[in-house]
Amino acid sequence: MLNKTTFGRNTLAIGGNEEAARLAGVPVVRTKIIIFVLSGLVSAAAGIILASRMTSGQPMTSIGYELIVISACVLGGVSLKGGIGKISYVVAGVLILGTVENAMNLLNISPFAQYVVRGLILLAAVIFDRYKQKAKRTV
Numbered sequence: 403m404l405n406k407t408t409f410g411r412n413t414l415a416i417g418g419n420e421e422a423a424r425l426a427g428v429p430v431v432r433t434k435i436i437i438f439v440l441s442g443l444v445s446a447a448a449g450i451i452l453a454s455r456m457t458s459g460q461p462m463t464s465i466g467y468e469l470i471v472i473s474a475c476v477l478g479g480v481s482l483k484g485g486i487g488k489i490s491y492v493v494a495g496v497l498i499l500g501t502v503e504n505a506m507n508l509l510n511i512s513p514f515a516q517y518v519v520r521g522l523i524l525l526a527a528v529i530f531d532r533y534k535q536k537a538k539r540t541v
Contacts, residue, residue, distance in 0.1 A: 404489065413437060418486070473520055474499045476527040481535070499523065 404410035412433045415423035424430045453459045478495025480487035502523065506516050 404487070409433065409436070414486075418483075469520060469524065470499065470503075473524040473527065476524060476531060479531075481531060482528065483535070 404414055412423065412428045415426065415428050416430055416433055416437075420430060449464075452463060456463055474495045475487070475492055476482065476495070477499055478487070478492035480492060480495075499520075502519070503516065506519060511519075
């Protein structure tokens with residue numbers, strides 16, 4: 403959707419450089435509103451699914467998922483500066499991170515050590531992202 407539709411290309415353009423996208427004729431405000439509405443709808447669906455899984459609607463249930471989500475996205479190749487990323491790569495990042503977390507649970511690794519491993523994975527992904535950006539600038 404991001405690479406094949408006008409809306410997706412507009413989204414990537416805004417993520418890469420909002421001012422340049424505006425000067426290129428992209429309807430920045432309208433596109434950002436649509437992005438936030440879609441984000442809200444997906445978040446609501448995720449909340450409903452999580453509440454049905456947990457059989458309760460506690461507002462503090464998802465505290466701490468931010469690091470996991472950012473780690474999965476960066477592991478999937480999404481640039482922290484924006485404008486670069488593919489959904490299929492993010493899905494691969496989610497699967498890799500899910501496999502690592504499942505393996506840590508099966509090996510009875512303590513939750514504290516799991517946080518350290520998640521942090522190290524995020525750190526490695528960020529360092530690799532920076533390395534990719536430097537390599538791209540020198541070429």
